[in-house]
Amino acid sequence: MASSSSIINISSSIIYQTPLQEFPRKPTSIFPFSSQKLTHFSSLKASFSRLKQSNRCGCSSFVASAIATPNSSVLSEEAFKGLGRYEKDDDLNVSESEYESDEYESDGGFVGSDVSSDELAITKLGLPEKLVQTLAARGITELFPIQRAVLVPALEGKDLIARAKTGTGKTLAFGIPIIKRLTEDDQERGSQRRSRLPRALVLAPTRELAKQVENEIKESAPYLNTVCVYGGVSYTQQQSSLSRGVDVVVGTPGRIIDLIERNTLKLGEVEFLVLDEADQMLAVGFEEAVEMILEKIPVKRQSMLFSATMPSWVKQLSRKYLNSPMTIDLVGNQDEKLAEGIKLYALASTSTSKRAILSDLVTVYAKGGKTIVFTQTKRDADEVSLVLTNSIASEALHGDISQHQRERTLNGFRQGKFNVLVATDVASRGLDIPNVDLIIHYELPNDAETFVHRSGRTGRAGKQGSAILMYTNNEKRKVRFIERDVGCKFELISPPAVEEVLESSAEQVIATLGGVHPTSVEFFTPTAQKMIDEQGTSALAAALAQLSGFSRPPSSRSLISYEQGKVTLQLTRDPAYARGFLSAGSIIGFLSSIYTTAADEIGKIHMIADERVQGAVFDLPEEVAKELLDKEIPPGNTITKITKLPSLQDDGPSNDNYGRYSNRGGGMRGGGSRGGRGYGSSRGRSGGRFSDGDERRGGSSWGAGRDGARGGSSWGAGRDGARGGGGGSSWSRTSRSSGSDWLISDRRSSRSPSYGDSDRSFGGACFTCGQSGHRASECPKKLGF
Numbered sequence: 001m002a003s004s005s006s007i008i009n010i011s012s013s014i015i016y017q018t019p020l021q022e023f024p025r026k027p028t029s030i031f032p033f034s035s036q037k038l039t040h041f042s043s044l045k046a047s048f049s050r051l052k053q054s055n056r057c058g059c060s061s062f063v064a065s066a067i068a069t070p071n072s073s074v075l076s077e078e079a080f081k082g083l084g085r086y087e088k089d090d091d092l093n094v095s096e097s098e099y100e101s102d103e104y105e106s107d108g109g110f111v112g113s114d115v116s117s118d119e120l121a122i123t124k125l126g127l128p129e130k131l132v133q134t135l136a137a138r139g140i141t142e143l144f145p146i147q148r149a150v151l152v153p154a155l156e157g158k159d160l161i162a163r164a165k166t167g168t169g170k171t172l173a174f175g176i177p178i179i180k181r182l183t184e185d186d187q188e189r190g191s192q193r194r195s196r197l198p199r200a201l202v203l204a205p206t207r208e209l210a211k212q213v214e215n216e217i218k219e220s221a222p223y224l225n226t227v228c229v230y231g232g233v234s235y236t237q238q239q240s241s242l243s244r245g246v247d248v249v250v251g252t253p254g255r256i257i258d259l260i261e262r263n264t265l266k267l268g269e270v271e272f273l274v275l276d277e278a279d280q281m282l283a284v285g286f287e288e289a290v291e292m293i294l295e296k297i298p299v300k301r302q303s304m305l306f307s308a309t310m311p312s313w314v315k316q317l318s319r320k321y322l323n324s325p326m327t328i329d330l331v332g333n334q335d336e337k338l339a340e341g342i343k344l345y346a347l348a349s350t351s352t353s354k355r356a357i358l359s360d361l362v363t364v365y366a367k368g369g370k371t372i373v374f375t376q377t378k379r380d381a382d383e384v385s386l387v388l389t390n391s392i393a394s395e396a397l398h399g400d401i402s403q404h405q406r407e408r409t410l411n412g413f414r415q416g417k418f419n420v421l422v423a424t425d426v427a428s429r430g431l432d433i434p435n436v437d438l439i440i441h442y443e444l445p446n447d448a449e450t451f452v453h454r455s456g457r458t459g460r461a462g463k464q465g466s467a468i469l470m471y472t473n474n475e476k477r478k479v480r481f482i483e484r485d486v487g488c489k490f491e492l493i494s495p496p497a498v499e500e501v502l503e504s505s506a507e508q509v510i511a512t513l514g515g516v517h518p519t520s521v522e523f524f525t526p527t528a529q530k531m532i533d534e535q536g537t538s539a540l541a542a543a544l545a546q547l548s549g550f551s552r553p554p555s556s557r558s559l560i561s562y563e564q565g566k567v568t569l570q571l572t573r574d575p576a577y578a579r580g581f582l583s584a585g586s587i588i589g590f591l592s593s594i595y596t597t598a599a600d601e602i603g604k605i606h607m608i609a610d611e612r613v614q615g616a617v618f619d620l621p622e623e624v625a626k627e628l629l630d631k632e633i634p635p636g637n638t639i640t641k642i643t644k645l646p647s648l649q650d651d652g653p654s655n656d657n658y659g660r661y662s663n664r665g666g667g668m669r670g671g672g673s674r675g676g677r678g679y680g681s682s683r684g685r686s687g688g689r690f691s692d693g694d695e696r697r698g699g700s701s702w703g704a705g706r707d708g709a710r711g712g713s714s715w716g717a718g719r720d721g722a723r724g725g726g727g728g729s730s731w732s733r734t735s736r737s738s739g740s741d742w743l744i745s746d747r748r749s750s751r752s753p754s755y756g757d758s759d760r761s762f763g764g765a766c767f768t769c770g771q772s773g774h775r776a777s778e779c780p781k782k783l784g785f
């Protein structure tokens with residue numbers, strides 16, 4: 001019966017405890033009173049005492065984990081896996097408990113309806129009245145799960161290691177117990193404690209996060225003195241704040257060390273230490289500074305460490321500086337590491353089309369709300385912000401921007417002075433900006449963990465949000481890794497069509513109209529009436545167009561490359577008429593027979609993936625496209641201007657290799673070699689998701705001789721009406737006349753001047769056999785080889 005672990009199920013959460021040295025890989029049992037509903041803090045406390053008594057291992061150290069997932073009782077070490085950088089530590093042993101699990105419920109990270117509100121009600125937890133009041137004034141009346149899980153052990157004085165999803169209230173999880181203790185102690189001591197050296201120290205990896213923690217504590221306990229210290233600004237103000245006496249110091253490790261060395265920060269009375277985003281300290285190179293600080297604070301203290309992952313440095317740190325820590329993990333083995341309510345999209349684009357697409361994504365997906373665009377480099381953040389500013393007000397945020405400016409920028413963003421923030425990963429961790437509607441990963445994050453943190457800037461505190469991952473052809477594998485490591489699925493989307501952008505812009509304008517003062521409306525009513533009498537609804541439409549920023553119609557844009565002045569056409573052939581289009585070469589051949597300029601000017605060609613539809617999509621300059629659509633075409637063929645891309649064989653737009661047939665040197669498309677490599681990593685997908693396996697399928701839409709039906713991927717899932725016949729067309733041309741035999745036309749076209757330049761080798765595909773590198777007239781099959 002020797003047990004080194006036990007679990008308490010408090011309503012919908014489970015706390016598991018075991019010695020740190022014996023992290024269980026497969027804990028098999030759960031504390032018996034799993035169905036017990038505990039109604040207030042004293043009950044929680046009582047249960048916790050029972051839990052301690054029931055721990056029969058005789059060890060003084062416990063690790064407790066709280067998880068909120070049904071059927072997932074594997075905690076601690078296991079719980080920290082899954083996010084890319086987990087490192088296995090072999091000296092952690094499996095331990096088993098004799099307790100059996102009855103049943104337990106999940107609240108999915110947020111409070112479910114099954115949880116008694118008494119368990120969570122802040123008024124019933126015995127917190128100091130003034131804290132309850134300030135929290136209520138901020139709309140905080142119930143604990144979030146991580147706060148509920150941390151509260152009891154924290155008030156018991158336990159050292160803790162904790163993890164919860166982004167935006168789920170970790171700051172107050174450590175904030176509430178610390179504030180409670182400081183407030184009560186102050187009340188007890190009255191005016192006796194006058195030295196006012198800090199009693200709580202919170203270390204944060206970035207200045208922004210430190211400021212945010214400071215705000216959260218200040219807003220919850222304005223009666224305590226909370227001082228925030230960080231680098232990049234002068235020492236004077238921070239030093240004078242410290243000298244006036246302080247209860248809580250929040251800061252970044254570098255500046256804290258500086259202030260200790262200047263003798264202005266004295267840590268001799270610290271009773272509470274919090275290490276927020278501990279793994280990030282490692283990432284930004286603060287390990288040494290953190291350890292120096294930990295050496296300087298009293299050994300008799302309570303430490304709480306919050307970390308998304310447990311790299312070995314964080315484990316070592318816990319072993320060295322934490323006293324028998326308890327682990328509270330609300331992520332556990334849940335596959336999905338992101339907070340609920342974040343809708344995930346992925347968009348294939350090229351590095352050149354990204355910028356053009358960005359503002360439309362913001363318009364359509366943020367719908368006037370706040371967006372954070374993440375880039376990898378500071379330079380990109382500056383450039384992207386600059387480009388965006390032409391259409392949408394935006395500011396950049398990165399490490400090269402002075403601290404004052406960073407703060408001004410963040411405040412401006414918070415207050416809605418501008419709605420798009422373009423940031424490097426400096427902003428991805430911990431920033432709590434209310435109501436961010438959209439995250440755009442303009443460049444892929446370095447790892448799954450960064451993806452989680454970036455995306456977690458939206459969907460905070462139980463709200464909804466969206467995140468869009470923009471990726472290029474070479475990054476498809478990384479996207480799949482993110483899906484695997486984060487346990488998420490992206491819905492694949494196309495760049496917004498012009499119509500969607502116009503519609504969203506109009507919606508945003510309409511939303512702002514509600515804010516116009518009635519008196520102003522009254523003032524303009526006679527003029528409006530006159531306009532309506534004269535012009536009808538056109539008057540209002542013109543006003544909407546003007547206010548949406550579209551006083552001139554938007555220029556056409558390719559759906560493939562997003563280039564302005566280009567349109568995307570779809571050419572399909574009814575298989576009942578003749579053999580379908582099997583390759584890019586056959587498309588070009590056909591176009592040459594109709595309108596050679598179109599064949600010369602054609603941009604990328606992508607074969608349609610739907611095996612029932614034989615054809616392709618391609619770009620043409622707007623004028624050329626119009627001309628082409630006016631031409632007579634052989635029966636059974638349809639050329640349409642599309643507004644949505646159908647499913648494509650090569651997974652859609654993927655890189656910047658333009659496949660223009662004309663104006664390029666010899667062999668550009670010869671043998672499909674170039675195209676084949678350019679798209680070589682494409683693979684089959686199912687259900688619009690990235691699926692494992694099938695990395696084999698290479699080749700490109702350029703790959704001459706490919707069977708139009710091959711692949712059958714459903715990349716386009718999630719695109720409305722995208723399959724097969726393509727989306728609605730604004731202008732189209734379908735063959736009506738019986739014209740000449742299209743096969744003959746195709747052959748003829750292959751001899752057209754655009755193909756025939758002697759200084760250019762033939763790069764298309766043979767129309768007869770579908771193989772690349774020779775014309776139909778030179779086809780070995782035709783010649784009887």
Ligand SMILES: Nc1ncnc2c1ncn2[C@@H]1O[C@H](COP(=O)(O)OP(=O)(O)OP(=O)(O)O)[C@@H](O)[C@H]1O
Pocket residue numbers: 139140141142143144147164165166167168169170171172216429430431432434456457460461
């Ligand atoms: N019990 C609560 N009720 C309502 N709102 C809360 C509650 N607790 C915290 N919040 C609010 O939720 C938001 C997110 O909290 P916080 O920033 O602490 O999350 P976090 O878990 O630290 O996120 P991240 O991992 O991204 O740093 C904050 O605006 C905070 O004020």
